[in-house]
Amino acid sequence: MPDVNITPSENGPNIVSGPMTITAPDGHVIEHPDPVALCRCGGSSNKPFCDGTHATIDFDGTLAN
Amino acid sequence: MKLVVNGADVEVDERHAQTPLLWVLRDVLGLHGTKFGCGAGFCAACTVLIDGKNTKSCQTAAERAVGKTITTVEGAVGPVVDAVRNAWYEGNVVQCGYCQPGQTLAAVALLESNAAPADGAIDTWMSGNICRCGTYPRIRAAIQTAADTLKAGSKPPPLLAPAELEDRRLTAEELVDPVHPYVRIHSDGTIVAYSSQIEMGQGIHTGLATIVADELDADFDSVRVVNAANGAGPNGDVYGNPDLGSAFQLTGASNSMKGIWVRYRLAAAGARARLVAAAAEAWEVPADEVEVENGVLRHESGRQATFAELAARAEQLPVPDDVRPKDAADYKLIGREGRLRVDAVPKILGRTRFTIDQSLPGMLTALVLHPPRFGATAAAVDDKAALAEAGVVAVVAIAEGVAVVAETVADAQRGLRALAVDWDDTNAERRSTAELLAEHLRLLESRENAVTARDDGDVEEALAGAAATVDATYVLPYLAHGPMEPNNAACRMREDGVLDVWAGTEAPEYVKMNASSIAGIDKEQVEVHITFAGGSFGLHSSAEHDPVSEAVQIARALDWRHPIKVQSLREEEFKVGRYRAMAVHRVRAGADADGRLTAWHQQIVAEPTSVNLPFVRDVMFTNGVDFFTTTGAVDPPYAVENFRLESTNFESRIPTMVWRSVGNSHTEFARESAIDELAIAAGRDPVDVRRDLLAGSPRTLRALELAAERADWFSPLPDGKARGITSSGFLGHSAQVTEISLDQRGRVRVERIVFALDCGRNVNPDLIRAQVEGGLLWGLSAAAWGEIVLGAGGDIVTQNFDTYPVMRMRSVPRIEVHLIDSTEPPTGVGEVSVPSVAPALANAIAALTGTRVRQLPIGNTIKIA
Numbered sequence: 019m020p021d022v023n024i025t026p027s028e029n030g031p032n033i034v035s036g037p038m039t040i041t042a043p044d045g046h047v048i049e050h051p052d053p054v055a056l057c058r059c060g061g062s063s064n065k066p067f068c069d070g071t072h073a074t075i076d077f078d079g080t081l082a083n
Numbered sequence: 084m085k086l087v088v089n090g091a092d093v094e095v096d097e098r099h100a101q102t103p104l105l106w107v108l109r110d111v112l113g114l115h116g117t118k119f120g121c122g123a124g125f126c127a128a129c130t131v132l133i134d135g136k137n138t139k140s141c142q143t144a145a146e147r148a149v150g151k152t153i154t155t156v157e158g159a160v161g162p163v164v165d166a167v168r169n170a171w172y173e174g175n176v177v178q179c180g181y182c183q184p185g186q187t188l189a190a191v192a193l194l195e196s197n198a199a200p201a202d203g204a205i206d207t208w209m210s211g212n213i214c215r216c217g218t219y220p221r222i223r224a225a226i227q228t229a230a231d232t233l234k235a236g237s238k239p240p241p242l243l244a245p246a247e248l249e250d251r252r253l254t255a256e257e258l259v260d261p262v263h264p265y266v267r268i269h270s271d272g273t274i275v276a277y278s279s280q281i282e283m284g285q286g287i288h289t290g291l292a293t294i295v296a297d298e299l300d301a302d303f304d305s306v307r308v309v310n311a312a313n314g315a316g317p318n319g320d321v322y323g324n325p326d327l328g329s330a331f332q333l334t335g336a337s338n339s340m341k342g343i344w345v346r347y348r349l350a351a352a353g354a355r356a357r358l359v360a361a362a363a364e365a366w367e368v369p370a371d372e373v374e375v376e377n378g379v380l381r382h383e384s385g386r387q388a389t390f391a392e393l394a395a396r397a398e399q400l401p402v403p404d405d406v407r408p409k410d411a412a413d414y415k416l417i418g419r420e421g422r423l424r425v426d427a428v429p430k431i432l433g434r435t436r437f438t439i440d441q442s443l444p445g446m447l448t449a450l451v452l453h454p455p456r457f458g459a460t461a462a463a464v465d466d467k468a469a470l471a472e473a474g475v476v477a478v479v480a481i482a483e484g485v486a487v488v489a490e491t492v493a494d495a496q497r498g499l500r501a502l503a504v505d506w507d508d509t510n511a512e513r514r515s516t517a518e519l520l521a522e523h524l525r526l527l528e529s530r531e532n533a534v535t536a537r538d539d540g541d542v543e544e545a546l547a548g549a550a551a552t553v554d555a556t557y558v559l560p561y562l563a564h565g566p567m568e569p570n571n572a573a574c575r576m577r578e579d580g581v582l583d584v585w586a587g588t589e590a591p592e593y594v595k596m597n598a599s600s601i602a603g604i605d606k607e608q609v610e611v612h613i614t615f616a617g618g619s620f621g622l623h624s625s626a627e628h629d630p631v632s633e634a635v636q637i638a639r640a641l642d643w644r645h646p647i648k649v650q651s652l653r654e655e656e657f658k659v660g661r662y663r664a665m666a667v668h669r670v671r672a673g674a675d676a677d678g679r680l681t682a683w684h685q686q687i688v689a690e691p692t693s694v695n696l697p698f699v700r701d702v703m704f705t706n707g708v709d710f711f712t713t714t715g716a717v718d719p720p721y722a723v724e725n726f727r728l729e730s731t732n733f734e735s736r737i738p739t740m741v742w743r744s745v746g747n748s749h750t751e752f753a754r755e756s757a758i759d760e761l762a763i764a765a766g767r768d769p770v771d772v773r774r775d776l777l778a779g780s781p782r783t784l785r786a787l788e789l790a791a792e793r794a795d796w797f798s799p800l801p802d803g804k805a806r807g808i809t810s811s812g813f814l815g816h817s818a819q820v821t822e823i824s825l826d827q828r829g830r831v832r833v834e835r836i837v838f839a840l841d842c843g844r845n846v847n848p849d850l851i852r853a854q855v856e857g858g859l860l861w862g863l864s865a866a867a868w869g870e871i872v873l874g875a876g877g878d879i880v881t882q883n884f885d886t887y888p889v890m891r892m893r894s895v896p897r898i899e900v901h902l903i904d905s906t907e908p909p910t911g912v913g914e915v916s917v918p919s920v921a922p923a924l925a926n927a928i929a930a931l932t933g934t935r936v937r938q939l940p941i942g943n944t945i946k947i948a
Binding site: 063070 | 101123124125139142144147210211500828830867868884887888889893942946947
């Protein structure tokens with residue numbers, strides 16, 4: 019099994035198994051000890067993380083393939 | 084590591100470099116105004132300003148703030164801050180107050196970057212901040228007010244919070260006084276009202292202050308209110324709920340105002356009579372010549388004295404036997420507009436102490452890991468790695484799970500992550516919510532355990548002869564409360580053998596029972612300190628296996644050496660359940676050739692709720708019927724000749740609890756949807772159908788007529804819009820019209836809700852409107868999106884606001900509340916508007932799209948924008 023597993027939730031965020039690190043465009047590293055929900059709909063006001071907005075904006079998260 | 088917090092340089096140990104700034108602020112620096120709500124950036128209760136930008140401190144590692152300026156609610160100053168805070172105060176925005184430091188800082192950041200935001204800009208900006216009380220319409224208005232204030236160049240002064248009042252146990256002498264447990268007039272002129280009812284956002288402290296000030300003829304601003312408890316004495320509990328025969332102290336069932344109306348008016352009238360008697364005695368004049376106005380007693384001879392001057396003398400005097408509350412014609416405050424909430428300023432300033440803010444010397448914080456499935460237990464615990472984490476003091480197995488005890492929340496959370504627990508599923512609930520629903524529906528069909536709750540006339544015969552019929556099944560999910568302040572409690576064993584417990588509880592008596600049985604002490608050796616609750620909505624009515632139970636077990640396991648605070652992570656709160664029960668209803672209804680309802684047969688299957696409430700269950704669960712399941716179904720406002728109600732008690736391992744509006748939250752969905760379906764089947768207008776049925780309920784009829792009139796029910800709407808209507812006799816008399824449209828993407832947009840209410844005498848009209856607004860948004864949130872999901876094997880999937888979406892500002896409709904004048908005694912308004920939201924919305928959707936949604940949340944069938 020790979021170290022990282024990504025599970026797109028139905029019409030919701032990508033759930034990424036933790037612990038994990040995220041490197042921001044400015045180079046700073048966000049270390050996250052738990053599984054995280056990463057925004058997939060673009061509507062979060064908490065990017066890169068999900069804030070639940072997807073459910074209220076009719077985000078269509080159907081996978082392309 | 085050096086941080087700049089509120090203008091001051093502070094040195095923070097490097098071991099906190101990766102700790103969320105939230106916990107460094109709270110647990111290391113002692114700044115408690117910044118709140119923990121979800122820990123995952125969903126709710127923004129933890130908002131601070133970093134270099135002026137509103138930032139979620141739970142998602143910001145402390146080291147990321149090095150070299151930047153951090154401003155918390157405690158340190159925010161300036162004209163924009165003052166304009167925002169004054170608008171919040173004067174707009175009666177605040178309810179529980181827990182999210183408001185974050186809300187106001189987000190608003191400050193908005194106005195600093197956009198001096199004149201349009202409503203749309205406010206909605207977008209503020210949609211990151213969740214408020215479970217539903218203060219959104221007032222937040223939106225307050226931001227506009229603040230923008231106008233700033234534009235006009237006015238400079239409101241900073242808000243100032245009064246000093247916190249000490250809570251002090253009543254002496255034996257005070258306990259038997261008719262006035263002292265409820266109202267005290269102090270020599271500095273402060274009048275303190277001791278509230279038997281916890282303030283958890285519903286505004287009861289302000290209602291109490293209004294009644295006490297009016298009855299005393301005191302200056303409203305001189306009245307302070309505190310949460311009281313520990314009232315057990317020779318004559319029972321002085322804070323016992325009058326609606327429950329004064330047997331024990333409980334806030335709930337929306338009966339606070341009803342009880343206060345009786346008890347505190349009389350107590351305040353007694354206090355006033357004593358002041359008058361003291362003046363008469365001092366001035367040697369007849370008592371009936373003493374006049375009282377605005378905190379001053381006067382006699383025509385020119386003598387006068389303030390309450391403060393006569394308070395000590397008055398306390399020595401007996402309360403006259405013939406004291407009666409004043410006549411309604413003499414009210415100066417009751418029923419008038421203009422009261423501002425007495426608890427608002429400390430809440431806006433982040434000064435109110437919630438349970439999470441309780442701090443005592445030597446106190447340790449515990450986080451409890453709960454099983455991933457209801458009913459599972461810890462079989463084996465490997466705590467080596469957890470104990471190796473810095474700051475972790477102990478790992479304690481308790482009945483509810485495994486507790487990690489540490490110096491700070493962040494330390495405990497690191498310990499919790501390192502904990503390895505094997506769970507024993509022998510007694511676990513292994514069914515998914517899909518399987519649980521299937522079993523509910525199977526029982527609904529088979530009727531094998533059904534109990535008849537009411538049976539009038541002959542339903543089968545009436546149905547057989549009906550010209551139009553409906554046979555529909557309605558499905559409602561488990562729901563969580565999710566108050567902004569996650570579950571918590573604190574305790575300390577004192578040297579004198581008294582166990583102090585701090586909890587934002589609706590049921591102090593349950594706390595005493597629960598804590599004393601675990602501690603092995605007498606019930607009256609427990610002293611309850613009722614904190615302001617960051618929302619509750621019924622959640623904190625629990626009697627066992629709650630944070631109080633956890634805190635006391637942990638403190639006992641550590642030999643009472645440390646005061647213990649249990650703080651639930653949001654995920655752990657979802658994992659302990661105490662949900663609104665899943666419920667399924669089948670309604671078979673029939674109408675005659677004139678479209679008049681002639682037959683009603685309703686079956687319910689749901690897990691009972693009242694069984695979890697000691698004493699309450701003795702009266703609410705009778706002959707196999709849980710009134711908390713059937714309320715709203717067994718006692719509809721409508722007169723139907725042939726009526727039968729059957730109820731089946733579902734069994735599972737999932738704990739249930741009262742949830743804002745209790746059984747009516749599901750029974751009214753079935754009832755009001757089915758009435759609407761029958762109206763359509765019979766070809767009649769839904770208002771006309773209800774008018775017939777309400778002939779014997781004139782107050783409910785009046786509400787229906789008013790809502791229909793104000794919502795222009797009988798005028799057609801433009802294409803693409805539709806309305807739905809409901810009426811209700813729940814805790815008053817109300818009716819609701821919901822107006823919707825479809826947006827370009829086919830989503831339902833709730834545009835407008837009109838709510839008409841007769842709740843008896845309106846003590847504080849603006850606070851009633853605020854509760855109705857909040858209840859509507861609570862109901863709308865649940866109707867649109869609310870659903871607890873258990874996955875395969877019973878795994879608890881719903882654990883935070885990502886999987887339990889709640890109302891945000893962008894989805895808030897226009898709300899119009901119309902209050903009906905009444906001279907009847909007041910009833911409660913905290914729950915009254917919740918039940919009708921879902922059916923009014925479903926009825927509107929049916930009118931607009933032809934699709935009848937019978938399963939909640941509606942968002943699973945048609946998206947709600």
